[in-house]
Amino acid sequence: MINRRKFIQASALGSMSFAFNKESGCKSKLTPLKGKPLVISTWDAGLRANKAAWEVLKNGGKAIDAVEKGVMVTEAEQNCCVGLGANPDRDGFVTLDACIMDENFNCGSVAFLERIKHPISVARRVMEKTPHVMLVGIGAQQFAVAEGFPLEEQKLSPDAQKSYDNWLKNSTYKPPAINIESKQGHGPFAPYKLDNGEWNHDTIGMVAMDINGNLSGSCTTSGAGFKMRGRIGDSPIIGAGLFVDNEIGACTATGQGEDVIRIAGSHTVVELMRQGFLPEEACKKAIERIVKIKGDKAKDIQVAFLAVNKRGEVGAFAIHKGFSYAIKNGEKEELVKSKSLME
Ligand code: ASP
DSSP states (O other), rough: OOOOHHHHHHHHHHSEEEEEEEETTEEEEEOOTTTEEEEEEEEEEOOOOOOHHHHHHHHHOOHHHHHHHHHHHHHOOOSSSSSTOOOOOOOSSSOEEEEOTTTTOOOEEEEEEEEEEEEEHHHHHHHHHHSSSSEEEHHHHHHHHTTOOOOOOOOOOOOHHHHHHHHHOOOOOOOOOOSSSOOOOOOOSSOOOOOTTTOOOOOOEEEEOOOTTTTEEEEEEOOSSOOOOTOOOTSSTTTTTTEEEEETTTEEEOOOOOHHHHHHHHHHHHHHHHHHHHHHHHHHHHHHHHHHHHGGGGGGEEEEEEEEEEEEOOOEEETTTEEEEEESSSEEEEEOOOEEEOO
């Protein structure tokens, strides 16, 4: 039986930022990277979002403000996949999911939110102004309106209307199949493969480290285009689409949300970093876990993780090639191609 003294020693060690580096075989302290802010985010939209986050970070602002401001850019863009301009569900309504988490395990989330332009900011209000973590549907909308967020018109963007009309032509209304069809507009889940072989993608996940070495993250999405009404993916779920542990690191996910939820993906990656794995190794291990579960079906889905540890080391890994992430710090601003298990 573990005696009290040993137990106290063990707990003290556990609470320190030590990690065992599997590669080098030595214990290394995850020294916070202070004075060198950094922001990373998923896909190429991340380049534009990172610029807004950087405006906050370069002036010594907090990571939590940076990750909110950053993804607001994407929410406001008329793209297929994030914000009110995005593709609708099968009934023709755009429903949005988002979450945010700071360096003190404070977190807020909204899901199945309609007619609100910036779900990430509503998620932040949930975090700051309610005793709850998550509000969904009409309740989330009522809260947003009470907080002064304008209720936007219920209208599809011209692009979304076009792809919805297109989808209706080719699709019968039925619950989604387990796997993904690979033709544009048919996939019940996202990201599905476009006819040109690229992945369509529906989310921006962002993680930032501020000048004080504190970490925060945000994640916002319209979910999967033409999803079943009421479907919620990983993106608003703390531990799945996003997780931040300020002692260890942070991670965000994109891809087929159901399979990210199944392994509590972002939390798993952070826990692997706690064990000493570098961010890329940790992301790879989580991807391998999903692929093991899915077996043959893994060839039809895309999932990617993007992580940073407390030392400011960044890494990502995806099931399929085609995932990229944007990185910005004092020295560079670029889009990086992630490694993947499959071509
Ligand atoms: N993870 C999102 C979801 O399942 C979709 C995506 O990232 O493309 O809702």
